Each structure stands twice: as structure tokens, then as C-alpha cells.
Amino acid sequence: xxxxxxxVFAALxxxxxxxxxxxxxxDVVIDRIAAPAxxxxxxxxxxxxxxxxxLLESPDGTLSARSTNTLFQTGDRFRVKLLSxxxxxxxxxxxxxxxxxxxxxxxxxxxxxxxxxISPRLRLDGTSGVDLLHVVMEPKRESGVVTxxxxxxxxxxESSKDIRVDVQNTDSTTYLVNxxxxxxxxxxxxxxx
Numbered sequence: 001x002x003x004x005x006x007x008v009f010a011a012l013x014x015x016x017x018x019x020x021x022x023x024x025x026x027d028v029v030i031d032r033i034a035a036p037a038x039x040x041x042x043x044x045x046x047x048x049x050x051x052x053x054x055l056l057e058s059p060d061g062t063l064s065a066r067s068t069n070t071l072f073q074t075g076d077r078f079r080v081k082l083l084s085x086x087x088x089x090x091x092x093x094x095x096x097x098x099x100x101x102x103x104x105x106x107x108x109x110x111x112x113x114x115x116x117x118i119s120p121r122l123r124l125d126g127t128s129g130v131d132l133l134h135v136v137m138e139p140k141r142e143s144g145v146v147t148x149x150x151x152x153x154x155x156x157x158e159s160s161k162d163i164r165v166d167v168q169n170t171d172s173t174t175y176l177v178n179x180x181x182x183x184x185x186x187x188x189x190x191x192x193x
Contacts, residue, residue, distance in 0.1 A: 025168035029175040032085035033114050047179035049085035050137050052186055053172055054078050057121065065172035068135065068186045074126055074193060080119040080135055084111040088183075089138040092119065093149060097129020097192065101153070103146050106133065126192035133190065139183035152185050 023031075032049035053065040057077040065081070072078065082090055091105040111117040124131045134153070138145050165184065166177045176184045 025166045025177055026170065026173075026175045028166075028177050029085070029168075032177075033083050047085075047177060047181045048088075048137060048184050049177045050175075050184050050186075051083040052135050052174045052176070053081040054188055055081055055118070067169040067172060068174040068188045069169045070188075072188065072190045074190065075123065076190065077121055077123045079121055080107075080188075082111050082117045082119075082135070082137075083115070084113060084117075084137060086113050087111065088140075090117065091136045091138060091145070092122070093134045093136060093146075094124070095132040095134065095153075097126060097131060101134075101146070101150060105136075111137070124190045126190075128192050130192065131190040133188040135186050135188065137184040140181070148183070149185065152183075 029049040029051050032047075033051060052068055054068060054070065054072070055063040055078055056066050056070075056072070057063055057079070063079070066072075080092060084090075088111050089108065090111050091108045093102055094106050095101045106122065107119050109117055109119065122133075124133065134149065136145070136149060139148060166179075167186070168175045174186050176186055178184050
């Protein structure tokens with residue numbers, strides 16, 4: 001308990017001194033989803049923020065939330081739950097074990113700022129390798145989404161500084177922020193035996 005009071009006191013002293021206390025990505029996303037028009041400090045929230053959970057379905061139909069960095073297995077049944085800071089199109093694209101990105105989404109829908117959207121039940125089957133299911137909050141521009149997604153995925157592999165996304169994973173949710181407001185992508189991996 002004493003350490004908690006010390007931490008609160010230190011944060012108070014720093015904020016009184018005009019030194020910003022860094023918020024976690026999770027806090028930023030929750031703030032932007034709760035109040036999409038403005039961030040927690042009254043500044044405009046120009047960037048995109050999204051919370052993504054993979055709802056894994058057990059044989060009895062119970063759903064349990066997992067982050068996107070969980071490795072799923074062949075035959076797992078799941079849904080994808082999304083919360084966003086802005087109204088947007090959302091899509092799920094698949095890259096098969098051969099590395100081929102599908103040009104048509106596995107599922108496409110829309111999210112309303114601050115409201116949950118849940119995909120229909122999904123299941124990816126295969127015999128070997130890993131399927132990658134890309135959860136995409138599309139950029140505001142409407143055209144060329146597959147080209148944009150391809151360049152996004154390539155840039156991530158090359159550690160490009162052009163696309164800056166902050167990510168935080170908990171056991172149940174992945175939180176993403178792109179302060180440039182250029183859309184977001186997170187990837188779910190499904191391993192086949």
C-alpha cells in the first residue's frame with residue numbers, strides 16, 4: 001500500500017511540475033473510444049484507436065476473449081470483437097501459409113465509434129503452416145485498400161518509420177493507436193498441424 005501512495009505522490013509532483021506522465025496505449029485507446037471527439041486532455045484525437053479481442057468459442061459455446069498475439073490452432077472457432085475511436089470500415093483479410101494475401105476479405109463490416117462490432121463465427125482449417133488473419137480498420141480514403149494493406153504489412157517487416165503504431169496486449173485484448181489517423185492493422189495467427 002505504501003508503494004501505491006508513493007507512485008501517486010510522484011505522479012502528482014510530476015504533473016504539478018508540468019512534466020507529462022506517460023499514458024499506456026491501453027489508456028489512450030480507452031479514452032479515445034469513450035470520447036471519440038477528443039482525447040482525455042481535451043486535445044483533438046486525430047489519430048485512430050482500436051481495441052481488438054478474439055472471442056474463442058469452447059465446445060459448449062462459451063466465448064473467452066484473447067488478444068491477437070495469441071497463437072490459435074486449426075479448427076478453433078472464434079469471432080473478432082472490435083471497438084473503434086471513429087466510424088470506419090473493418091475487414092478481415094487472410095494470408096495463407098504460402099504467403100499469398102487474398103484480395104477479397106474473409107469478412108467485411110463497419111464499426112461505429114465507441115460501439116462493439118462482432119464478426120460472425122470464423123474457422124480457418126488447413127493441413128500445415130500458419131494462416132495470418134489481418135484485422136483491418138481501413139483508412140479514411142476508400143480506394144486501394146488491398147494495396148494499402150500490402151504496403152502496411154511490408155513496412156512492418158522492414159521496421160519502417162513511416163507507419164508508427166503503438167500496441168499493447170493484455171491477456172484478453174490488443175490495443176492499437178496510430179496518431180496519424182491512417183488506419184490500423186493487427187494480425188491473428190492460426191497454426192495448422
